Amino acid sequence: MINAILTCLGSEHKKLSGLIARLALVATRPVDAQDTATASREVLEIWEEIRRSLWSHLQIEDELVYSWGKSHHTFSSSQLAALSGEREKMRNLLADLPELSSAVAPQILADHRAGLLALTAMLDSHVERYDSEVLPAVRRALFHR
Numbered sequence: 001m002i003n004a005i006l007t008c009l010g011s012e013h014k015k016l017s018g019l020i021a022r023l024a025l026v027a028t029r030p031v032d033a034q035d036t037a038t039a040s041r042e043v044l045e046i047w048e049e050i051r052r053s054l055w056s057h058l059q060i061e062d063e064l065v066y067s068w069g070k071s072h073h074t075f076s077s078s079q080l081a082a083l084s085g086e087r088e089k090m091r092n093l094l095a096d097l098p099e100l101s102s103a104v105a106p107q108i109l110a111d112h113r114a115g116l117l118a119l120t121a122m123l124d125s126h127v128e129r130y131d132s133e134v135l136p137a138v139r140r141a142l143f144h145r
Contacts, residue, residue, distance in 0.1 A: 002142050005064060006135050012057055013127045019050050024120040027113055043116065064138060074141040086126060093119045
């Protein structure tokens with residue numbers, strides 16, 4: 001069961017990486033006044049796709065790391081503290097972004113570019129850390145028992 005969850009999380013990370021790259025590209029691309037509404041709609045579409053799966057994905061990761069991983073001594077206390085700090089930063093960035101909806105679509109990019117870029121950097125870092133450190137550590141703990 002845990003191995004299936006790890007495989008699913010890895011697959012979701014690949015999808016999330018593509019969305020993060022698209023969001024970062026749109027958020028950094030220079031746009032003129034005519035393209036602002038189009039770019040903002042694109043940002044909204046990408047963000048909605050990320051948001052649809054992000055919370056449940058993070059909950060699964062939390063259970064895997066903080067419940068299963070802790071009970072199986074998969075991570076040191078310093079690793080758990082670093083992961084908790086990363087998660088807290090991510091939550092703060094998400095809280096700082098207002099509810100993005102189609103009602104504010106024409107202004108999303110203009111008003112929230114910095115927050116969106118900070119979020120893409122945080123999500124990219126999260127995916128990289130989990131794929132290179134966290135998920136392999138869980139897999140090692142799973143198969144070395």
